[in-house]
Amino acid sequence: MKASEIRQKYLDFFAKRGHAVIPAAPIIPRDDPTTLFNGSGMQQLVPYLKGEKHPMGTRLVDSQPSFRAEDIESVGDNRHTTMFEMLGNWSLGDYFKADQLPWVWEFFTKELALDPARLHVTLFQGDNTVPKDQESYLLWHKLGLKDDHIHYYDSSKNWWSRAGTPDNMPIGEVGGPTSEIFFEYTAVNHDSSYGKECHVNCDCGRFLEIGNSVFMEYEMTSEGLRKLPAQNVDFGGGFERIVAAVQDTPDVFATDLFTPIISTIEQVTGKKYKGANMPAMRVIADHLRAATFMSAQGLVPSNKLQGYTMRRLLRRAAVRARSLGGDAKEIFLASIPSIIGFYSSAGFISADSASGVAELISAELDKFTSALIRGERELGKANKVNEQLAFDLYQSLGFPFEITQELTSIKLDETKFNKLLQAHQSKSRTASAGMFKGGLADQSETTTRYHTATHLVHQALVDVLGEEVTQAGSNINSERLRFDYTYSDKPSNDQLARVIHVVNQKIADNLPVTKAIQDKDKALRSGVRAFFPEKYPDRVTVYSIGSYSHELCGGPHVAHTSAIGPLELVKDENLGQGIRRIYIRFV
Numbered sequence: 255m256k257a258s259e260i261r262q263k264y265l266d267f268f269a270k271r272g273h274a275v276i277p278a279a280p281i282i283p284r285d286d287p288t289t290l291f292n293g294s295g296m297q298q299l300v301p302y303l304k305g306e307k308h309p310m311g312t313r314l315v316d317s318q319p320s321f322r323a324e325d326i327e328s329v330g331d332n333r334h335t336t337m338f339e340m341l342g343n344w345s346l347g348d349y350f351k352a353d354q355l356p357w358v359w360e361f362f363t364k365e366l367a368l369d370p371a372r373l374h375v376t377l378f379q380g381d382n383t384v385p386k387d388q389e390s391y392l393l394w395h396k397l398g399l400k401d402d403h404i405h406y407y408d409s410s411k412n413w414w415s416r417a418g419t420p421d422n423m424p425i426g427e428v429g430g431p432t433s434e435i436f437f438e439y440t441a442v443n444h445d446s447s448y449g450k451e452c453h454v455n456c457d458c459g460r461f462l463e464i465g466n467s468v469f470m471e472y473e474m475t476s477e478g479l480r481k482l483p484a485q486n487v488d489f490g491g492g493f494e495r496i497v498a499a500v501q502d503t504p505d506v507f508a509t510d511l512f513t514p515i516i517s518t519i520e521q522v523t524g525k526k527y528k529g530a531n532m533p534a535m536r537v538i539a540d541h542l543r544a545a546t547f548m549s550a551q552g553l554v555p556s557n558k559l560q561g562y563t564m565r566r567l568l569r570r571a572a573v574r575a576r577s578l579g580g581d582a583k584e585i586f587l588a589s590i591p592s593i594i595g596f597y598s599s600a601g602f603i604s605a606d607s608a609s610g611v612a613e614l615i616s617a618e619l620d621k622f623t624s625a626l627i628r629g630e631r632e633l634g635k636a637n638k639v640n641e642q643l644a645f646d647l648y649q650s651l652g653f654p655f656e657i658t659q660e661l662t663s664i665k666l667d668e669t670k671f672n673k674l675l676q677a678h679q680s681k682s683r684t685a686s687a688g689m690f691k692g693g694l695a696d697q698s699e700t701t702t703r704y705h706t707a708t709h710l711v712h713q714a715l716v717d718v719l720g721e722e723v724t725q726a727g728s729n730i731n732s733e734r735l736r737f738d739y740t741y742s743d744k745p746s747n748d749q750l751a752r753v754i755h756v757v758n759q760k761i762a763d764n765l766p767v768t769k770a771i772q773d774k775d776k777a778l779r780s781g782v783r784a785f786f787p788e789k790y791p792d793r794v795t796v797y798s799i800g801s802y803s804h805e806l807c808g809g810p811h812v813a814h815t816s817a818i819g820p821l822e823l824v825k826d827e828n829l830g831q832g833i834r835r836i837y838i839r840f841v
């Protein structure tokens with residue numbers, strides 16, 4: 255069974271059971287300064303799991319492309335990837351364990367035809383505050399699982415809350431037990447370097463977790479945990495892993511998700527995917543796939559934030575291609591069409607993006623090749639290769655640490671390099687440290703104020719410059735809002751002053767911010783503004799600011815505009831290709 259069929263089967267299976275298929279969020283979250291990339295399926299659902307009403311109802315399903323930069327270094331073994339899809343289904347106060355667990359079982363054993371004898375499940379064993387999850391045990395038992403396939407673990411493995419284990423949950427925090435499902439690779443023997451006995455959570459590779467049902471049923475109160483009146487289910491299943499299980503290989507790079515890229519690498523380098531070549535080939539395949547996807551969603555390589563991550567992926571992949579004796583550009587250009595084809599057929603990106611992506615990636619590679627030649631020259635003439643030199647190369651040529659490390663035979667200390675980098679960053683304020691707090695940090699008040707202001711800026715730009723203006727992007731940090739918009743001309747200083755004046759007038763008018771759920775097509779016909787690269791579900795939330803602005807959005811927003819406070823223009827600049835970027839901040 256092909257990967258694309260597996261994804262479709264999952265969406266269809268839950269759609270048949272009353273779930274609305276919602277579009278995936280972009281891999282780079284909109285106006286969320288707490289995180290660089292969308293790192294889980296749950297991220298876009300957080301406000302709804304906390305009680306907000308979702309426009310598509312109480313049963314939702316999707317597949318969410320996600321990226322975890324912290325896994326870059328782990329790529330090279332048979333299962334780590336930086337980019338992955340997370341299959342997810344949710345009950346927002348609707349069904350609970352008695353539906354979820356039989357559905358999970360039916361999906362894996364009937365739809366995907368996994369051998370039930372090779373599936374294992376885990377449950378929360380209970381502790382001094384919460385009882386053992388007996389309800390889930392009885393359900394699994396009834397589904398035919400024998401006791402030797404049902405395993406109990408403590409709260410470090412089978413409990414979910416944003417704060418971790420029950421004893422760490424503050425008052426008001428919700429959480430609950432989880433039930434994971436594992437696939438057993440019976441041909442893989444336990445490796446005793448991972449421990450004496452093998453068990454489902456062993457990392458030796460015999461068992462692979464392919465899904466996790468989180469049951470949010472408790473809330474922490476001053477008297478301890480109590481059951482919530484409305485309970486949520488949050489299921490996440492790693493798509494790449496599920497594909498590997500269905501195709502019965504412990505190597506995700508041997509599934510049809512990667513084989514087109516791997517065979518291209520084999521052709522170009524003349525080397526086989528085996529033995530010592532495997533780690534480098536996996537890095538190339540993983541990094542190129544992620545960078546291609548990001549590029550198709552509009553990201554451009556740069557020396558900052560997400561753009562730097564993308565640059566790092568391409569450079570690491572290029573260095574690996576060189577180590578295999580192949581031409582990186584040839585590999586990349588030959589692989590991009592299959593990557594674009596796979597993700598555009600899933601509706602995540604546009605098929606038309608292929609030529610733009612190829613152009614951008616080959617320009618980036620050309621830049622890197624000349625940097626690489628310069629870097630090699632500087633390393634060659636340096637009388638001392640140390641962390642300071644690695645930092646200088648990072649500064650002048652954008653070399654990630656590991657690239658300098660690969661070009662030299664001297665072992666460098668990455669901690670020392672990072673110290674130099676941090677000292678530099680805190681000086682130049684290029685890094686917004688808040689970005690790295692992790693995906694589920696609460697939206698700060700500043701973000702909410704700036705985000706609400708983007709709606710006013712959007713409408714004011716249309717009023718002053720005309721209907722040609724559409725939103726092309728936006729980004730917020732603690733110091734300013736940034737708004738990209740289409741406009742072919744250069745706005746005059748007078749026009750920009752009028753935009754700011756109108757925005758400040760609407761803020762001073764203290765307009766109420768209200769929301770309504772509507773049909774998407776109807777809303778768009780009535781002139782509601784939207785951010786078009788983003789995909790919206792058929793039923794949408796429309797936020798209105800007085801009668802002045804109406805926009806498709808997911809929130810959160812201030813309740814009245816005076817909470818935003820007066821704003822001023824920082825600058826307005828040309829990004830090229832008919833797109834401009836305006837920066838605005840609090841006075």
Ligand SMILES: [Zn+2]
Nearest residue numbers: 444452456458
């Ligand atoms: Zn093991």
Ligand SMILES: [Zn+2]
Nearest residue numbers: 797807808809
């Ligand atoms: Zn909004």
